[in-house]
Amino acid sequence: MKQPQFARFSLLDGEEENYGIVTEHGIINLSRRFGARWPTLHAVIADDALMTLAQEAEHLTPDHALQDVVFTMPLPEAGKILCVGVNYPDRNAEYQDQQPAFAYPSLFVRFPRSLTGHQQPLIIPPESEQLDYEGEIAMVIGRGGRRIAESEALDHIAALTLCNEGSVRDWMRHAKFNVTQGKNFDNSGAIGPWLVPFTDPTQLADIRLTTRVNGELRQDDRTRRMTYSFAWLIAYISTFTTLEPGDIIVTGTPTGAGARFDPPVWLKAGDVVEVEAEGLGILRNTVRREESSC
Numbered sequence: 001m002k003q004p005q006f007a008r009f010s011l012l013d014g015e016e017e018n019y020g021i022v023t024e025h026g027i028i029n030l031s032r033r034f035g036a037r038w039p040t041l042h043a044v045i046a047d048d049a050l051m052t053l054a055q056e057a058e059h060l061t062p063d064h065a066l067q068d069v070v071f072t073m074p075l076p077e078a079g080k081i082l083c084v085g086v087n088y089p090d091r092n093a094e095y096q097d098q099q100p101a102f103a104y105p106s107l108f109v110r111f112p113r114s115l116t117g118h119q120q121p122l123i124i125p126p127e128s129e130q131l132d133y134e135g136e137i138a139m140v141i142g143r144g145g146r147r148i149a150e151s152e153a154l155d156h157i158a159a160l161t162l163c164n165e166g167s168v169r170d171w172m173r174h175a176k177f178n179v180t181q182g183k184n185f186d187n188s189g190a191i192g193p194w195l196v197p198f199t200d201p202t203q204l205a206d207i208r209l210t211t212r213v214n215g216e217l218r219q220d221d222r223t224r225r226m227t228y229s230f231a232w233l234i235a236y237i238s239t240f241t242t243l244e245p246g247d248i249i250v251t252g253t254p255t256g257a258g259a260r261f262d263p264p265v266w267l268k269a270g271d272v273v274e275v276e277a278e279g280l281g282i283l284r285n286t287v288r289r290e291e292s293s294c
Helices: 041-046 051-055 089-094 150-156 169-174 228-239
Strands: 006-013 018-022 025-031 069-071 081-085 106-109 122-124 133-141 157-164 189-199 210-214 215-222 248-250 272-277 282-288
Touching: 006 041, 041 051, 041 272, 051 189, 133 210, 133 228, 133 272, 150 157, 150 228, 157 282, 189 282, 228 248
Parallel strands: 081 248, 122 282
Antiparallel strands: 006 018, 006 069, 006 189, 018 025, 081 106, 133 157, 133 248, 157 189, 210 215, 210 272, 272 282
C-alpha cells in the first residue's frame, strides 16, 4: 500500500490554510473534517495521529483539484529546524583541506520563514547573486525526548520529507565561524512536496537522493553512504537539546552544488530545481528574483 502524503496548502480563491492528503486525483481536505480536534498538521504530529487520519481518509474523495491549491511550508510552527553539514563522503573531499571527516557533524539552524513550499518560488535576494541549491532528506520528529538512545531513535520519527536547503553563499562568509546569515534569507529554500509517515525502519536503509536543475542531474547519492546515520543524528542532537514534536532535522546534501563548479554556477531567475528521493516524491521549485518593494 502506498504511504499517505500529507500536505499543507491554501486555496487559490482564499487565504485559509488547510492540511490534507494528496492523491493522484486531488487533495482530501482534512482540516474541514478534523480541524476542531487537530487545527494544524503540527497538532496532528504532536498527537501521533498521522496514520489515524490516513485510515479515516481511506475512502474519502478529494475536495480540491491539484491545480486549485498552493502548497505551503508544511510545518511553519516547527520549534527547531536543525541542519547537518558535510554528511556525504564526497562532500568532505570538496573542501580540499586534506582533513578527514570529523567524529561529530557540523550543525546550524534555519528559521521557518527561510523555507517555502512545493511549487513555490525560491527567491534570489537583491543583496546577492549567489543563490545555490542543496537537495536533502529531512526527518520530522513525532515523539520528543532528551538523550535518546540510538537504538530507539527511529521510533521518534513521525515523517520524512525533502528539503532544498538553499544557500546564499557569499553571506555564509560574512564572519569567521557562522553560516546563519546565508542560510536564512526568506524563501531561499523549500520543504515538501509533502510529509510521508515513517512506519518502516528499512525505509531509510538505502534511499537514492538526486537534484536536477533544468533537467540536468547535479546531485546523486544514496543514504547508505551518509557519514552520520539518521538514528545517530537523533541521538547526538538530543544530547544537547530536547527534541519536540514537529522539530525538523535536515540530514545533509551530496556533492554537486553549484558552488563546487569551476567557475561556480549560481541559480538564476527562471531555473527549475527538482529534489527527488525514492518514496518521498519530487520537490519542485522555480527561481525568481525578489520583487522590488518600491
